[in-house]
Amino acid sequence: MTSAIIVGTPRKAAAPLGTAIGARLIDRHITANFYPTPPEATRALLSVESFEGSVWEPACGKGHIAEVLKAAGCAVIATDLNDWGYGVPGKDFLKEHQPRARHIVTNPPYGRGLADAFVTKALALAAQSHGKVAMLLNLASLAHPARTGFWRSTPPARVWAIDSVVCWPDAEREPPKHFREHRYCWAVWEPQHRGATTLGWLSAADFRAPHTSFSNNERPHS
Numbered sequence: 671m672t673s674a675i676i677v678g679t680p681r682k683a684a685a686p687l688g689t690a691i692g693a694r695l696i697d698r699h700i701t702a703n704f705y706p707t708p709p710e711a712t713r714a715l716l717s718v719e720s721f722e723g724s725v726w727e728p729a730c731g732k733g734h735i736a737e738v739l740k741a742a743g744c745a746v747i748a749t750d751l752n753d754w755g756y757g758v759p760g761k762d763f764l765k766e767h768q769p770r771a772r773h774i775v776t777n778p779p780y781g782r783g784l785a786d787a788f789v790t791k792a793l794a795l796a797a798q799s800h801g802k803v804a805m806l807l808n809l810a811s812l813a814h815p816a817r818t819g820f821w822r823s824t825p826p827a828r829v830w831a832i833d834s835v836v837c838w839p840d841a842e843r844e845p846p847k848h849f850r851e852h853r854y855c856w857a858v859w860e861p862q863h864r865g866a867t868t869l870g871w872l873s874a875a876d877f878r879a880p881h882t883s884f885s886n887n888e889r890p891h892s
C-alpha cells in the first residue's frame with residue numbers, strides 16, 4: 671500500500687448555491703459527473719457491511735460518503751480527480767497502481783464507461799490490499815447486455831438494493847423527475863467470496879435525518 675497520505679477533511683467552505691454563481695456551479699457539477707451521495711445511503715451500507723482497517727474514497731467529491739465513514743470510526747483516505755474543496759484533488763483513480771487503503775468505497779462517476787472502469791480498477795487494487803470494494807451503482811446496470819459476462823465472471827458477494835436515494839448536486843432546487851426515479855444498489859465484493867451473490871434490500875428512509883424528503887439537504891460536514 672502507498673502511505674496513507676490523506677485523511678479526508680474539508681479544505682474550504684462550499685460555495686453558495688441558488689444564485690447565478692450557483693447555476694454555473696451546478697453546470698460544473700454536472701459536467702464533472704458530480705452527483706453527491708446523500709448520507710443515508712452510506713449509513714444504510716454501514717448497517718449491513720463492516721470495513722475493518724482503512725477505507726479509500728477515490729472519487730470523494732465534497733466528502734458525502736467519506737464523512738459518514740469517518741463518523742462511523744473508519745480511517746478514511748479521500749481523493750478526487752477534481753477539486754471540490756475536500757480531500758486531495760488531482761488524483762485520477764483510473765491511473766492509480768497501488769491501493770491507498772485496505773478497502774474502497776465510492777459512488778463513482780457514471781457515463782462513458784467510467785463506472786465500469788472504476789469497478790475494474792477498484793477490484794484490481796483491492797486484490798492487492800485484500801480488502802472489500804463497495805460501489806454505489808445504477809440498479810439497471812445489473813441487467814445490461816454489455817455487463818452480463820462481467821457479473822457472471824466477477825460476482826459481488828452481496829448486492830444491496832436501496833430505495834429512494836437521490837444523488838443531486840443542488841440543495842436549493844428539487845431534482846428533475848428522472849433523477850428522483852433513478853434507483854441504486856450497493857455492490858460489495860470481498861476477496862474470499864466464491865459462489866452466488868446474496869441480494870438484500872435497504873430502505874434509505876430508515877437512515878435519513880428527520881424532515882429530509884430526498885437528497886442532499888444534509889450537508890456532509892456542517
Ligand SMILES: C[S@@+](CC[C@H](N)C(=O)[O-])C[C@H]1O[C@@H](n2cnc3c(N)ncnc32)[C@H](O)[C@@H]1O
Pocket residue numbers: 702703704705706707728729730731732733734735749750751752754761762763764776777778779780
Ligand atoms: C457521482 S460523484 C460522487 C462523489 C462522491 N463519491 C459522493 O458519493 O458524494 C463522482 C465523483 O467522481 C469524480 N471523478 C470523475 N472522474 C474521476 C477520476 N478519473 N478519478 C477520480 N475521481 C473522478 C468527480 O469529480 C466526482 O466528484
